[in-house]
Amino acid sequence: MSRDTIPAEVKRAVLVEAGHRCAIPTCRATTTEIAHIVPWADTQDNSFENLIALCPNCHTRFDQKKEIDRLAVKMYKHNLGILNNRYGEFERRLFELLAKSGERVFVLGAAGDLLVANAVKDGFFEDKHVQGMNFDIKSDSGYSKSFPMTFTYWVTDAGVEFIKRFASGNDIA
Structure with missing residues (x-):
């Protein structure tokens, strides 16, 4: 045939x-x-x-x-x-990197919180709120805002298990 x-x-x-x-x-x-x-x-x-x-x-x-x-x-x-x-492309690549390295802490730059938002929501990463560089805006009218330029995350125990299942081809649901 x-x-x-x-x-x-x-x-x-x-x-x-x-x-x-x-x-x-x-x-x-x-x-x-x-x-x-x-x-x-x-x-x-x-x-x-x-x-x-x-x-x-x-x-x-x-x-x-x-x-x-x-x-x-x-x-x-x-x-x-x-x-x-x-998960977005960035999160999937980060899962791959963490599976290979076994690291539990990583730092992301500006807007890093947006790039891993779903993994944080799912409890795989925890924002440690480490003070770092900020971009501060102050206007003459009294408005002020501070934007973080770095984000430090810890891979939670649930994240470690998820990444292990992901890397080994086990069910991640």
């Missing part, structure tokens, strides 16, 4: 879902291939739900070497949906 071509719009959606990177959080290589979660030979299924972006190395480790099992790849796919609907 000849294999059907994956429609361009489905390929595009799969690549966009993964940010044009490998869907495995500890990899995230930028060269990607489209992989079938359940083999095409078994299902003839080229649907978005059955496809995932993997780098050539992870694709081989999944399809041929069986070093990455199907349940893990299904969880990576599931987690992409949650990550993409809840």
Whole structure:
């Protein structure tokens, strides 16, 4: 049986879902291939739900070497949906960095509070309100406002657990 071509719009959606990177959080290589979660030979299924972006190395480790099992790849796919609907690109990259480094404290510059707002709301990061540089505005009419230029965050215990689940491909829901 000849294999059907994956429609361009489905390929595009799969690549966009993964940010044009490998869907495995500890990899995230930028060269990607489209992989079938359940083999095409078994299902003839080229649907978005059955496809995932993997780098050539992870694709081989999944399809041929069986070093990455199907349940893990299904969880990576599931987690992409949650990550993409809840967290911004900056937060996702920060999760990756923290998974690799194991750091529990980080400092962000101006507007950093906006970049991690959902992770703070979810209890993964805590703003320690460390005094740093501020930009102060004072007008002749008496108006004054101080804007923080740095934000210091602590990764909470819940954040450490979330990042571990994220990096290992376990359910992050």
